[in-house]
Amino acid sequence: MAESPQTLPDYAEMAALVDPQVTHRLPDIGRLVSLPQTTYTLLTLLMDERSQAEDLVKVLSQDPALAAKVISLSNSSFYSLQQPVSTLDRAIMVIGFKELEFMAMGLGLSETFDLSKVPQGFDGEGLWLHSLSVSFIARELAILSKATEPSEAMITGLLHELGLIILVSKFPGQFQQLMELLSAGMPFYEAEAALGLRHDVIGYLLARNWNLPLVFQAGILFHHRPKEATSFKAMAALVALADILAHKIGYSLQMESLDVDLPYTLTTLGISPTQLQNLIKELMVAIPQAHPLWLQMMRSGQTKNRGLRSKLSSFLEQDGGQARKH
Ligand SMILES: [Fe+2]
Ligand SMILES: [Fe+2]
Incomplete structure (x- = not known):
């Protein structure tokens, strides 16, 4: 627009x-x-409308710890898969590109911001x-x-x-x-x-x-x-x-x-108001269903600091300042 x-x-x-x-x-x-290096890369990838499922797999493959978490989450009971997922290619096939990009970004951010240690009385989760x-x-x-x-x-x-x-x-x-x-x-x-x-x-x-x-x-x-x-x-x-x-x-x-x-x-x-009502109905089913998976995502994001950190600004500079034409 x-x-x-x-x-x-x-x-x-x-x-x-x-x-x-x-x-x-x-x-x-x-x-x-700063965000983990992989999250920066994902950020740039997701903002490039030409990017495809293979690009996402390539980025995740370079970060074995994140890839392992993504595969482990793909096997959560949320997806009720017949066959367990053991590779990223299969994860993308069964849970989809959309779900995988959401999961990867969520994991990266939960690793950066540990909300499990917040002032008393505040609900970090x-x-x-x-x-x-x-x-x-x-x-x-x-x-x-x-x-x-x-x-x-x-x-x-x-x-x-x-x-x-x-x-x-x-x-x-x-x-x-x-x-x-x-x-x-x-x-x-x-x-x-x-x-x-x-x-x-x-x-x-x-x-x-x-x-x-x-x-x-x-x-x-x-x-x-x-x-x-x-x-x-x-x-x-x-x-x-x-x-x-x-x-x-x-x-x-x-x-x-x-x-x-x-x-x-x-x-x-x-x-339109009708579109809104329909969306609310869908969200009322989809979000509570995803809730346990999101908690799992948050907790596994906070289990380990993978290192590989650098500044987002320097990363984006390599990418030409603004990753897209805004
Ligand atoms: Fe808000
Ligand atoms: Fe707000």
Whole structure:
């Protein structure tokens, strides 16, 4: 969907909204917290619409630990296969390219962000399940609406709560203060704005530090305020709608309240109310079914640090800065 000009808010302007103790550390976090090398490669692969199943197998084959996890998950009872899967080629045949790319990205991210050690009283698994469900729904919405690339929607969905993930894992003191305001009854958006901890803005700033493609940055920044997007409107509306749908089917983040204009997101994406109802029915079956597999994915992603890390920015530079023409 052509949208121009494709610009996003100025870094300094957005950083001014955030607690300086957080903004000062973001560039360092951007350097220190990095995605596994294979995840970078997958990210680039998934953004290339010419890529095929063989390319995915090739990338995974170069990372035996990840390949083993993918094969092991393919054999989970979720797929109820007659014959066990022992190779990537077979895994792709029986569970499909779409499922495999989702699994590989999910595993890479769960390895990067260990949400099993989060401040007391916060549901790290809930945040992970929320991110995966929004990612899953975002891809379905992209397929239905044809408004964005399905793989891009999937990745943006996975990353849309990046700011919250960083707050929880890197700024426990500030996060604790936020939890205290929430327990005192202050609404979430008010509390995070009052403390300079807006998670949409923090996620955006980190995505910029990582030099992620603009479409991801936009999805992260506008996931609660899609109407404020002046470019990448379709992605902003799509992630916001996926967030609402995750909420509807019981995969919300309890702390967040969603006051997004649903009709606006539907109009922007060209989705009719009937199509929406049908999708909700499908999601209400598909997501609870995938839930045990996702938990397994998260836990196996966190079992081992495979090494092979480097900076996302340097990887994307090798790829010509922006992996695609955004
Ligand atoms: Fe959010
Ligand atoms: Fe969300």
